[in-house]
Amino acid sequence: MDDPVTTHSGGVDPDTDLGANLRSAVGRLHRRLFNERPEGTLRDTALAVLTRLHKYGPQSLTELSRHDHVTLPSMTRTVNQLAAIGYVVRSPDPQDRRKVLFTPTAEGNQLASSGRAQRNAWLDDKLAVLTPEEREVIAHASILLRRIADA
Amino acid sequence: MDDPVTTHSGGVDPDTDLGANLRSAVGRLHRRLFNERPEGTLRDTALAVLTRLHKYGPQSLTELSRHDHVTLPSMTRTVNQLAAIGYVVRSPDPQDRRKVLFTPTAEGNQLASSGRAQRNAWLDDKLAVLTPEEREVIAHASILLRRIADA
DNA sequence: TATTGTTATACTCTATAACTATA
């Protein structure tokens, strides 16, 4: 548009900049995704938790918080929101009464399996105009990025 | 570690899931980057602004906010922080006295050109253990992701 | 004592609304 972005300032080594470029790209895309997210959509964390419970069955708060690398209070808040909407229910763990297990409701399971919640029209539009090769690169990178994030 | 993540639930079409997978990966990685960020480090937005001013010269608040897809108040806050640290200075635009131009100080230019600020040890460690081919995929994807975010 | 979970509180980043100053 109006941007001299193609200019490179001082032939930098791409490898040195790999981390910086990735960080910048992820930061920018995240902000865009956050802002373009449609009304009434579940937050990313909430959605991830719901999907996880749907796929792997009931889990405790500590398990969920460890998996997502968030603190217990953060995860408490997230599951409270899911519970408030009616997508999950709490039940005491019969084996260990300190624990609380979270289980998707019928509605929660339906949402998680429909894939409806996962969609983001804004992003889908952007991806649609890429070449198949470019989409392949992004598919591969998504796996790598997720592995990095989970490590 | 302890995760049955390799299991796939119901052979889903990868193309259909491309957006969902990318969104999930970006969300998770962003949270990790945000949390692992070392003390006293500039925020991503502030860093991006400083780098941009360094590369392309003085710009107004509106130009900066449009480029980063943030509101004027958000950008005001960001440049105020940069100014408070002493990395940029404000100066009135001689042509249009409504505008304020932001210019990096010597310190700001030094930081922007050193690449020091851009580094993230946590991320660099993760990238270092990838294969060259995987790093190539990420390098390519970073460009695509940035293009998507900027579109 | 250690672990599980909750509540209270605060910080960061972003937004919208209301305002001032200049074009």
Add this chain to the structure above:
DNA sequence: TATAGTTATAGAGTATAACAATA
């Protein structure tokens, strides 16, 4: 009137600290 920028305020998402209940 329209545009550039600031200030006030609010909301989401995260964290740490202090607490209650159970192992």
